[in-house]
Amino acid sequence: MRRRLLALVCVTGSLVSACGMLPGDHQERKTVTVWLMKDSASKEFLRRFTEDFERTHDDLRLDIRIQEWTGIVEKVRGALKEPSGDGPDVIEAGNTQVPLYADGGRLADLTLESMRDWGKDTWLPGLAQPGKDGNKQYGIPWYAANRVVIYRKDLFRQAGIARPPRTRDEWLTATEKLNTGGNQGIYLAGQDWYTLSGFIWDEGGELAEEKDHEWRGTLDSPAALRGMDFYRRLQALGAGPVDADEEHPPQAGVFAGGKVAQIIAVPGLVQSIVRQNPDLKDKIGFFPVPGRTAGRPGTVFTGGSDLVVPRNTDDQFAATTVVGALTGAKWDTELARTMNYVPNKTTLAGAVAGAEGVAAMAAGAAHGRATPSTPQWADVEADNPIKEYMTRVLQGGDPAAEARRASRRITEALAPDVG
Incomplete structure (x- = not known):
């Protein structure tokens, strides 16, 4: 073949x-x-x-x-x-x-x-x-290609939301309105670390930083912690599992079930959604991940x-x-x-x-970012401590303590090979 x-x-x-x-x-x-x-x-x-x-x-x-x-x-x-x-x-x-x-x-x-x-x-x-x-x-x-918000236009209208939100505060308010009547305001899995990365970058934080030719994890910085706090508040406005990522189960299937107002994904996922639920074909729209201010969309991971x-x-x-x-x-x-x-x-x-x-x-790609530019980042993703960190926080763990733990593991993974 x-x-x-x-x-x-x-x-x-x-x-x-x-x-x-x-x-x-x-x-x-x-x-x-x-x-x-x-x-x-x-x-x-x-x-x-x-x-x-x-x-x-x-x-x-x-x-x-x-x-x-x-x-x-x-x-x-x-x-x-x-x-x-x-x-x-x-x-x-x-x-x-x-x-x-x-x-x-x-x-x-x-x-x-x-x-x-x-x-x-x-x-x-x-x-x-x-x-x-x-x-x-x-x-x-x-x-x-990068993530956007895929949303149900009909559910937005039913909730009295005239236009997609342009700021994070508007997004939280709208999502809270949508999270009612058996519908999830947003389906956001607990370990969607690419989405978290954008919130961290928007706050001025980093996943890791290089200083004097050495990399260290920085999830415990005040800015990165603010990004995680926003993720926690948004994720709570739905029933996404806190101990799984967006592929377990595949969020296209969850959205196709008809009880979800929003997901964060690449637009191409809509093809899978419509295949599973053709009735949604004309009910789906898109908007950039909102930023902190109306004049600038949120920072997103760019693939x-x-x-x-x-x-x-x-x-x-x-x-x-x-x-x-x-x-x-x-x-x-x-x-x-x-x-x-x-x-x-x-x-x-x-x-x-x-x-x-x-x-x-x-619109989002204009402010897009990528993972830290080091060959060792692949080692971080191989046994991703960011996912475990997110789950621990969403389960009620102390954010600062869990961020320090995850940052130490990132630092160890980014250490250059010796010998």
Whole structure:
């Protein structure tokens, strides 16, 4: 099946010219091998991009190979160690994976191109920051997705709520009104730590901070504790389990049950909701996670992908040419429209303004963040102390004491390997 998928999705220049040659041109094309992740872009998008790229770059040929997310970290790490010219020239990486790949100096430094050609000042911060190490830019933002509030328009009307809330205080008030008559004002699982992260960042706190080249957990800071307190107050306005995350049970199924006014999720989850309950098709709306003030949506965790260039490519110029085309305004907005993503720049948000869910994502992504930019953050998530911390607090534990405990575990996980 994997081989058949690659055969179907691998896009080459055969549609443009046979055997990598243009008619009447005896110059051999340089093949640029690009690894993209499954479902990041449709086959039709890749076909159109390839035709356009090879038409405008008659010295280059694209070989796009689709990869599975499962096991991708070790596969990419192996490719980055290959002899020059034996591996991919461009790789799609999840934004929070870039620090893993940049560790050890195995990615090309794209700082110059970012500043000179690619308009880095308007990139979404949640994509750009994880791709940066010090003053060097390794990951180039491609597309983003983030959580918004998915809500029942009919339940809002029944509760007398004329418009979606724009501040946290309005949100709490509205949710309390909705939490009545057998309905949950919001379904928020107790261990949804990505959502908690946004509340912490909104308060000026951090999950962890680096000082003198050492990372330490900071859930016990006053700002982070304020973020947890807001989460506690919001979570109490529904019946979400305090000892599970949003996938246990899947919150799409809970929302489809018809007794939930709001959830916090990516807009694409609505497809699953409507499949399970078609009666909700025209009753669902979206709004950005509210912030502390009406003029600024809440900070949200931004997921998505960057493009990176391995240092062992044998033609960095050709590789960066492909990166520049894929992440440029023309094809980045086309990808966003095709796949319902947020474009990689705040200045391109207007391209998705017509889609309510994506527009809500774009508003939040302008203030998005990512997890701490250190290769060791994967070790934190592997045995996530933030989830346990949240459950303990929601069960009545002392927030400050539990935050200190969780922060110590984060600090231990972020300690560099020795020996």
